[in-house]
Amino acid sequence: xxxxxxxxxxxxxxxxxxxxxxxxxxxxxxxxxxxxxxxxxxxxxxxxxxxxxxxxxxxxxxxxxxxxxxxxxxxxxxxxxxxxxxxxxxxxxxxxxxxxxxxxxxxxxxxxxxxxxxxxxxxxxxxxxxxxxxxxxxxxxxxxxxxxxxxxxxxxxxxxxxxxxxxxxxxxxxxxxxxxxxxxxxxxxxxxxxxxxxxxxxxxxxxxxxxxxxxxxxxxxxxxxxxxxxxxxxxxxxxxxxxxxxxxxxxxxxxxxxxxxxxxxxxxxxxxxxxxxxxxxxxxxxxxxxxxxxxxxxxxxxxxxxxxxxxxxxxxxxxxxxxxxxxxxxxxxxxxxxxxxxxxxxxxxxxxxxxxxxxxxxxxxxxxxxxxxxxxxxxxxxxxxxxxxxxxxxxxxxxxxxxxx
Numbered sequence: 001x002x003x004x005x006x007x008x009x010x011x012x013x014x015x016x017x018x019x020x021x022x023x024x025x026x027x028x029x030x031x032x033x034x035x036x037x038x039x040x041x042x043x044x045x046x047x048x049x050x051x052x053x054x055x056x057x058x059x060x061x062x063x064x065x066x067x068x069x070x071x072x073x074x075x076x077x078x079x080x081x082x083x084x085x086x087x088x089x090x091x092x093x094x095x096x097x098x099x100x101x102x103x104x105x106x107x108x109x110x111x112x113x114x115x116x117x118x119x120x121x122x123x124x125x126x127x128x129x130x131x132x133x134x135x136x137x138x139x140x141x142x143x144x145x146x147x148x149x150x151x152x153x154x155x156x157x158x159x160x161x162x163x164x165x166x167x168x169x170x171x172x173x174x175x176x177x178x179x180x181x182x183x184x185x186x187x188x189x190x191x192x193x194x195x196x197x198x199x200x201x202x203x204x205x206x207x208x209x210x211x212x213x214x215x216x217x218x219x220x221x222x223x224x225x226x227x228x229x230x231x232x233x234x235x236x237x238x239x240x241x242x243x244x245x246x247x248x249x250x251x252x253x254x255x256x257x258x259x260x261x262x263x264x265x266x267x268x269x270x271x272x273x274x275x276x277x278x279x280x281x282x283x284x285x286x287x288x289x290x291x292x293x294x295x296x297x298x299x300x301x302x303x304x305x306x307x308x309x310x311x312x313x314x315x316x317x318x319x320x321x322x323x324x325x326x327x328x329x330x331x332x333x334x335x336x337x338x339x340x341x342x343x344x345x346x347x348x349x350x351x352x353x354x355x356x357x358x359x360x361x362x363x364x365x366x367x368x369x370x371x372x373x374x375x376x377x378x379x380x381x382x383x384x385x386x387x388x389x390x391x392x393x394x395x396x397x398x399x400x401x402x403x404x405x
Contacts, residue, residue, distance in 0.1 A: 013080060014040055016050045017072065018087040019058045031293045035260065036087050036109065038211075043115050045083065049075060062097050063090060073102050085112055089263065092141045110137060110263050117266075125187050132180040136265045139173050142166050191275070200388075201242070202250040202381050205280035207305065209297040210257030212288040213320040217364040218254040238276050245378045248385075253280065258304045267304070278308050281384050283315040284377070289348070289361065290324035292340065314384065316376060317352065317359035323366055 016036050020029045029052055037047045053068045062069050063086055072084065083105040090098070090108040099106045107115075114134055121127040206214040222241035243252045253276040267274070277283070285301060287294050298317075305313075328341050343351070345361055352359045360376050362369040 012045045012082045013048050014045045014083040014085050015072065015075065015081050016040065016047055016085050016087065017064060018050070018052045019064060020052055020054045021057055028296075031296070032087055032260070036085065036112075039109070039112050039116065040085055043112060043119070045085075047085075048079065048081070051075075058088060059094075060091075061094065062101070063088070063094050069098065069101050076102055076104055083107060085109070088261065095141065109261055110266070113259070113262070113266070128180055128183050128187070132177065132184065133263075133266045135173050135177050135180065137263075139170070139177070142169050142173065188275075202282065202384050202388075203253065203276075203280045204243075204250050204282045204284060204377070204381065205253045205255055205277050206284050206286055207255055207277055207301060208257060208286035209288065209301055210259050212257070212286045212291075212297070213364045214254055214257065214286045217284075217286060217318070217320065218252065220364050220367060220370070222252055240276070245374050245381070248378055248381060250381050258301050260300050262304070267307070274308055277305060280313065282377075282380055283313050284318055285315050286318045286320050288321050289319040289345075290321040290326070294319075295340070314380060315358070316380060317357050318373060319348075319352075319359060319361045320364050322361050322368060323363040 016033055018029055018033050018036070020026070033050050033052070037050075040047050051064070051068065051072050053064045055065065059065060064072070075081070076084065081104060084098070084102055084107075086098075086106070086108045088108060089110040090106070095106055095108070114130065114137060117126075117130045118134070121130045206218060208214050218239065218241070222243045238253055238255055240251055240253045243250055255274065255276055283305070285298070287298055291297060322345060325345060326341075327344055329344070349359065349361055358376065358380070360369060360373045362373050
């Protein structure tokens with residue numbers, strides 16, 4: 001429904017824009033821009049420059065100041081830039097004002113994520129979820145889309161065709177949103193019935209930031225072939241597989257990855273996909289240990305899960321990608337405070353275990369430390385099953401067969 005940022009035959013040159021407020025450190029801003037660049041590349045664009053401005057808060061009219069906007073305008077004109085991407089969600093007024101100055105396509109982080117979601121959606125269910133989110137994003141921005149139509153000033157009977165078209169489109173969009181919500185409610189009921197038919201198997205959900213290796217781990221554990229790629233949001237559709245560890249079967253679900261600044265309406269659109277997280281007995285929180293901001297990513301995921309679940313679920317932290325982890329040992333006479341890059345894997349493990357976290361450090365790609373991980377997962381699943389069925393052995397109902405949810 002929303003046009004893709006680029007087609008398969010073209011690579012749009014884009015610039016990225018961010019505002020640094022007093023509560024943000026420079027390394028946080030750099031990390032946000034790196035992630036925005038990765039999002040743009042995933043959408044098929046080529047980031048060629050970044051612009052950052054220090055402000056108390058984003059300007060309510062143009063996001064950045066007028067001087068910075070003019071600087072961006074000059075760069076865009078001189079370097080044949082087709083699109084400018086802002087790192088926060090822009091209001092309809094901001095988007096309109098910025099486009100009037102820059103004279104090129106202006107999109108925000110939310111629309112960029114929606115573009116990627118639209119590309120990644122494979123099943124009818126995921127496509128419906130994405131379309132609903134797109135219409136919810138579009139609704140407050142209809143006015144901007146009709147500024148090319150004439151508007152007459154005056155009282156009753158003097159409204160121009162542009163305003164009439166806006167009203168017509170608003171009704172169409174609202175009707176479409178209502179229809180999509182009803183379709184999702186129907187699918188929700190089907191999926192709820194499907195979940196209820198899975199017998200007494202313990203449910204385990206893979207959660208984590210986007211691109212941390214959840215699908216790769218899913219494939220390794222279940223010996224399946226879930227799509228995995230080194231791009232953000234490679235998987236949108238929830239996949240459920242029956243997995244057996246030492247004759248103990250359980251259900252393993254791969255879920256959509258989380259990300260910073262994920263719009264509330266987007267979470268709501270993917271409510272049923274995230275129901276696998278809400279109804280899971282055990283969460284396997286996958287973390288990219290090689291990422292410089294992995295602790296912030298853990299915090300983002302934890303915050304999102306707390307929004308979804310009323311209670312604290314048993315969780316195992318699976319630090320993935322140890323094959324890509326690097327660190328710089330700190331010299332004995334170096335009195336500066338240690339940073340993450342100065343800690344070894346063993347030191348990080350001791351730190352997280354000291355916090356009381358159940359954790360394991362692995363590589364899903366080459367299956368390093370898989371035996372340790374499987375033993376930890378087995379112990380936790382056995383504990384959950386024993387609590388639920390204290391007088392039963394591990395004889396499970398096989399009525400549910402593996403497949404995609």
